[in-house]
Amino acid sequence: MTQTRPRSAMLSELLTPGEMAEADRLAGNGPALMEAAGRAVAMAIRQRFRPRRTLVLAGPGNNGGDGYVVARLLEQAGWDVAVAAVAPPRDGSDAAQAAARWRGPRRGLEAIGRAGLVVDALFGAGLARDFEGPAAEALRTCGAPVVAVDVPSGLDGATGAVRGFAPQAVLTVTFFRAKPGHLLLPGRDLCGELVVADIGLPASVLEAIRPRTFANGPSLWALPRPGAGSHKHSRGHVTVISGREMAGAALLAARAARRAGAGLVTLACGDAASAALHRLAEPGALVIEAEGSSALLDAILADARRDTILAGPGLPPDEATREAVSRCLAADRKLVADAGALTAFAGDPDGLRGAAILTPHAAEFARLFGPAGDDRLAAVRAAAADIGGVVLLKGSDTVISAPDGRAAINHNAPPWLATGGTGDVLAGLAAALLAQGMPAFEAACAAAWIQGEAARKIGPGLLAEDLAGEFRNLM
Structure with missing residues (x-):
């Protein structure tokens, strides 16, 4: 019995948050990757939305750093953008560098009520605790469309489970490879449309990570094929x-x-x-x-x-x-x-x-x-x-x-x-x-x-x- 392999453009490997962190470490050049990630999110937003008042919710880590890049690039494209930061980035971090390049307005969480679009760049897929408090409450009552960076905050990237609260996104942009939580329920539904963006990470890092979870396809x-x-x-x-x-x-x-x-x-x-x-x-x-x-x-x-x-x-x-x-x-x-x-x-x-x-x-x-x-x-x-x-x-x-x-x-x-x-x-x-x-x-x-x-x-x-x-x- 011969076998033929159908053609597929799907990137089948799924990376846990820990494996994705290892991929970033192996690739190096964090500031360039952050810039590429923010650019991918900004591009996905501009392809789907007309310019509108946008509020970027920025966390203290790399997810927040991506958010600052998104804000800067959208503002450069003529959008009305403000950033609401729940905490400052750690001094000397890639996120701190990205935050320093943001010269636009900063607002409090109450600005979410006036936004026509919200970018959730608070916490990524590796969040180790429940998402709760003022930022979670602001997203809970948000009436504007939400675009999530990596995952909707509060979504466990490894399991698809919700930790405390996670908002409903209309669009989620993640990077290099999807995570199990993007495909497992309820995470799959909360992500809305999923975009997996190429940010320049070399596929060779997978040889060291050796992922064991895949998107089926x-x-x-x-498939088996009968021969003559x-x-x-x-x-x-x-x-x-x-x-x-x-x-x-x-x-x-x-x-x-x-x-x-x-x-x-x-x-x-x-x-x-x-x-x-x-x-x-x-x-x-x-x-x-x-x-x-x-x-x-x-x-x-x-x-x-x-x-x-x-x-x-x-x-x-x-x-x-x-x-x-x-x-x-x-x-x-x-x-x-x-x-x-x-x-x-x-x-x-x-x-x-x-x-x-x-x-x-x-x-x-x-x-x-x-x-x-x-x-x-x-x-x-x-x-x-x-x-x-x-x-x-x-x-x-x-x-x-x-x-x-x-x-x-x-x-x-x-x-x-x-x-x-x-x-x-x-x-x-x-x-x-x-x-x-x-x-x-x-x-x-x-x-x-x-x-x-x-x-x-x-x-x-x-x-x-x-x-x-x-x-x-x-x-």
Whole structure:
């Protein structure tokens, strides 16, 4: 199976605030970087707004220094600009140099009520305490559009969580690379439009930092492509274990697996009625049936070519499901566990150790590992390391982590993807990519991105049944 890597201009690396500080240190020449950062913000503002009375809120650190540069450049362009500083910069710092070059008016925080635009250059992504006090209150009551430098003040750049208070920005300009907090909720929403500006930092600094978090997209993975000698057996075999009461979930997963390129898809049924339904509804899939869960597992595992198994969609979280998962893992099959297969092991994540991919939503994750809390990225990383497999925590800011600590944030899912059955489709898609030879982390990342793009193309009114038909345009 050959693989092709789609072209992508996305800068996929995400840097934590600490990693970004290290990038600045490695690059050196802080005053030049500050000047370039302020210039990028001023340019972004001028591209989106007509001149108006503007108030720059400046903090005491580098974020505030960027703000002074913004104020100076906007004033040079003919704007009516004033600066409200919450504290002076440290003597001798780059920010102090930038502040000394500002010759325009200085105002108190009360001037925010007369501003037509507010530039939030108070505190950057590395703020180590809650944002509160007079400056936070001024932004809370601000009626003007807010443009944030780096992040809206109070937003944790590592987690996307709000520390105390963070304003709603219409535009956020950050530098060199985005941070996890720009993509994780609620940070993503609070940032408004996000611009990642090139300020002259060399990409070579990434070699020393070696980031482990990425914005999900085609630059991270290569989709499998059949070659001239490919046949249905060489393109992978996915087996979907079907439940009796919610057979539609297995059908959604199976159809997604077929559309995603799996050479063969088998629906495994524990009763004759479900088998008959599946034969009618999905004629291109194979159907096997056996009475009783043990007999059905015997039939599945009898064929070594059924090496990729999806368990969970439509399955009840009972002892039979636990047995199915345990036997598949013991037989060294590549297992994708979703829905009922996850809840069946509530409080016992060790029972899923060795699974290739887990695809929980927030409640299923909490049943297995405990609540993810504010730092979802750290929680998913810990869960993946714990079970030795990839964990994909579903949501509009889906987080995917490999056991080795690599993590990706998927941010292209539109809100209309939040409807019944889409998780079954995602699990089937991931299983198909896994069966075709993609590594588990890359398969999970690709599945999340492809489903998000398919949903975006379909638009409002999406049904889970619509998704698989869009895969052909994305693969």
